[in-house]
Amino acid sequence: MATVIVALGGSLLRPEVEERHMWLEGLIEIIRDRVAMDDRIGLVVGGGAAAREGISLARPIINSEDRLDRIGIAATRLNAAIVRESLAEAGIPASGTIPHSVNEAASLLEERQVVVMGGTRPGHTTDAVAIRLAVATGAERCVIATNVAKVHESDPSTDPNAVAHDRLTHSQLQAIVGPAEHSRAGPSQVVDPMGASAAANAGMPLCILDGRNPESIRTAIEGGDFGGTVVE
Numbered sequence: 001m002a003t004v005i006v007a008l009g010g011s012l013l014r015p016e017v018e019e020r021h022m023w024l025e026g027l028i029e030i031i032r033d034r035v036a037m038d039d040r041i042g043l044v045v046g047g048g049a050a051a052r053e054g055i056s057l058a059r060p061i062i063n064s065e066d067r068l069d070r071i072g073i074a075a076t077r078l079n080a081a082i083v084r085e086s087l088a089e090a091g092i093p094a095s096g097t098i099p100h101s102v103n104e105a106a107s108l109l110e111e112r113q114v115v116v117m118g119g120t121r122p123g124h125t126t127d128a129v130a131i132r133l134a135v136a137t138g139a140e141r142c143v144i145a146t147n148v149a150k151v152h153e154s155d156p157s158t159d160p161n162a163v164a165h166d167r168l169t170h171s172q173l174q175a176i177v178g179p180a181e182h183s184r185a186g187p188s189q190v191v192d193p194m195g196a197s198a199a200a201n202a203g204m205p206l207c208i209l210d211g212r213n214p215e216s217i218r219t220a221i222e223g224g225d226f227g228g229t230v231v232e
């Protein structure tokens, strides 16, 4: 029996691929199996394409980053609803509501084995929410499921020679993602610097991986060798 929090990057809902519901089905099977093993699982879903689209539509006429963040949060809650309703349809005992805060999520997780949420308030991303929820619930680890295999020294999309890391200390991760500040709504680092800082302060282990293959998420939840980057 373990408590594990998983940040599901919104990009995993993948508008660009056919049969994308297959990923959701894979996720449902993992959660079903972990519930049968008495685990408690918190899923924190990112905004993905819906957040990018909403923020880019509004950016020319909205100057406030807080307002743009709130559009991003609405997108994360939309995606959280997709995940929550899919789990409920499959008979998995997920909490009936999508909490608005980490504290609310932590208390729901005392009653239900599965809680699904999105973002909470402006100023950070769902990675930071997941890490704070992991700290608040005394979770074994926080899994950050994104769309890159490992944390790289520099951005692999612009630097083909970027060095990939299997293991990092919290301070090494902080040096890579930069200072703990949230300046602009929308796409950010491989791990939110606010989250990296919260993880460092609490000594919360992070498992960063490519969540496009749901089996990597399963292995990380189970504490196995998931093939991404371990931060501890």
Ligand code: UTP
Binding pocket: 008, 009, 010, 011, 045, 046, 047, 048, 051, 068, 069, 070, 071, 072, 073, 076, 118, 119, 120, 121, 122, 123, 124, 125, 126, 127, 129, 184, 185, 186, 187, 188, 189
């Ligand atoms: P995401 O958590 O999806 O962040 O939130 P992201 O880094 O942009 O994207 P991925 O999914 O990790 O690739 C989308 C946006 O919603 C706002 C931020 O503007 C964020 O960029 N947001 C989200 C908040 O302001 N607070 C939250 O708690 C969550």
